[in-house]
Amino acid sequence: MSLHGGPAPTITHNPHKEPMPLFEYSALTDKGKMVTGIIDCDHAQAVRQRLRGGHLYPVTVSEVSDSHLTTGRFNIGRITSLFKRIDPKDLTLATRQLATLVSAGFTLVASLDTLIQLVETPRLKQIFSRVKDSIEEGGSFAESLSTYPSVFSPIYVNMVMAGEASGTLDVVLERLAEIGERQLALTNRIRAALTYPLLMTSIGILILYFLMTIIVPKMAGIFDDLGQSLPLPTRILLQTGEFLGTFWWIFPLTILLIVTGFKRFKSTPKGALLIDTLLLRIPVTGNLAQKVAVTRFTRTLGSLLSNGVSMLAAMDVAKNVAGNLVLADAAATAANEVEKGGELGEAMSQSGAFPLLAIQMVKVGEKSGKLEEMLVRVANVYEGEVESALESLTSMIEPIIILIMGITVGFIVLSICLPIFEMNQLIG
Numbered sequence: 001m002s003l004h005g006g007p008a009p010t011i012t013h014n015p016h017k018e019p020m021p022l023f024e025y026s027a028l029t030d031k032g033k034m035v036t037g038i039i040d041c042d043h044a045q046a047v048r049q050r051l052r053g054g055h056l057y058p059v060t061v062s063e064v065s066d067s068h069l070t071t072g073r074f075n076i077g078r079i080t081s082l083f084k085r086i087d088p089k090d091l092t093l094a095t096r097q098l099a100t101l102v103s104a105g106f107t108l109v110a111s112l113d114t115l116i117q118l119v120e121t122p123r124l125k126q127i128f129s130r131v132k133d134s135i136e137e138g139g140s141f142a143e144s145l146s147t148y149p150s151v152f153s154p155i156y157v158n159m160v161m162a163g164e165a166s167g168t169l170d171v172v173l174e175r176l177a178e179i180g181e182r183q184l185a186l187t188n189r190i191r192a193a194l195t196y197p198l199l200m201t202s203i204g205i206l207i208l209y210f211l212m213t214i215i216v217p218k219m220a221g222i223f224d225d226l227g228q229s230l231p232l233p234t235r236i237l238l239q240t241g242e243f244l245g246t247f248w249w250i251f252p253l254t255i256l257l258i259v260t261g262f263k264r265f266k267s268t269p270k271g272a273l274l275i276d277t278l279l280l281r282i283p284v285t286g287n288l289a290q291k292v293a294v295t296r297f298t299r300t301l302g303s304l305l306s307n308g309v310s311m312l313a314a315m316d317v318a319k320n321v322a323g324n325l326v327l328a329d330a331a332a333t334a335a336n337e338v339e340k341g342g343e344l345g346e347a348m349s350q351s352g353a354f355p356l357l358a359i360q361m362v363k364v365g366e367k368s369g370k371l372e373e374m375l376v377r378v379a380n381v382y383e384g385e386v387e388s389a390l391e392s393l394t395s396m397i398e399p400i401i402i403l404i405m406g407i408t409v410g411f412i413v414l415s416i417c418l419p420i421f422e423m424n425q426l427i428g
Contacts, residue, residue, distance in 0.1 A: 023047045023063050024122065027056035034059070086151050090121050092180030094128070099173030108169070109135055127151060140164055158320040166313040168304070175303050179296070179321065189390070197397040204405045209244065211412055216241035219416055230419055237415035276325045288389050291382040293324040294358055297331060298382075302375030312339055327353055344371070357381070 025047060026036045035056065041047045044061045051058045097118055101111035112132040119125045127148055134144035142161035145152040156176060163172030216237060230238070265271035280286045300321045304314035312335060319331035330351035337347035345363030348354045358378050365374025 023061050024125075025051060025061045026059045027051050028059060029057075030055055086121065086124055086127075088180060089184055090119070090124055091151065092177055092184060094119055094124060095173055095180060096177035099170060099177050102173060103170040108141060124151075141169070159317050162313055162317040166309050168309050168313075171304065171309065172317065175300055175317075178303075179300070186387075186390075189387075194394060194397070197394070197401055200398070200401050200405075204401070208405075208408060208412075209248075212237075212241040213245040213248075216412070216416075217245065231415070231422070233411065233415040234419055237412060273325045280324070280326055284393075288386060288393075289324060290327070290353075290355065291386050291389075293322040293327040294355060295379045295382040295386060297322045297327060298358065298362075298375045299379035302372045302379065305375070306372040311344075330354065355382075 048058045131144040146157045163169040301318035315335035319328045322328045330353035334347035349359045365371040
């Protein structure tokens, strides 16, 4: 069925190794209602024939590709939409829709077929269509997703792989959608809290740059005419303003190099492990990062266990969700101990990476036979602490920015006023 309620032609199985081109269409139904959709076919004429066979009257048919449209016109907006980054919100929504379809008893291919009609982002439509073709040709869902690493993270692919292996794909998709929704909610809260401080910082930097590169050099000419030695703060201010006016390009270039180097270093296994280790050791953020990772791990593990997934399979999925390699390695070690017959709480305590409260609550859950419920409680406890810590940190940013701006502006004013005070003393 089409996104707009009209009938949509069935997308047939692609027997070729190379996937057929994708075409977006708009068409009219017998009642004159406009419907849209996406379809894979050999060429545009075949698309029109299939639409007519489905009692639809094609209005426009355009290939979803990064070249020309089938009409021969070059659409820059369409091409840009295919190459831009997929919005996490769109991917989370698509995951939720797919989980609902699979949970309702549809086969994976049928669910993807319906999902393609629902997704509005052109590139995401194309990706899911390619994934469906790959599955029809014999590939697994996880393998098909892994060919798009810029869209589907390793966590996403690993969870789908574990879901396929354990026969709980619907549960895993639900969990992925929940993880995405919670991450989006947390990101939105952080953005909302940081919007005002970042705006203040940006305006403050622009004002300081204006003062240092426009006002201060003009004041320098006045001071030169005085023919007297300038105080040290004034000399520092003048030299700084001259440097900023001449070599301003160094700062954005340095930031770009640092960010690029950091991303490349983090993309390596050793670099990612070192960064995650250092992140946990930073006094302020370390505790927060640990709680975030524990929250993800325990909530995922509790959710999977409560839906009938075996302990080892659930541990394999949950460790990939932690988002921190140190916690992930500790979870993997704990899984090995559990596989040997040990208890989860005891195995977690041996790693030294999990908080004491989480370990104690897990042990209580094991003894009471309510491990799944206790794991979810652990996640709820630490999620609340994370939100409180974030609110505290963001509330501290504004006064710190105001303090820094006040000190900087005070230094500028003092540096400008000192020569004037000395000149008044000489005149007096």
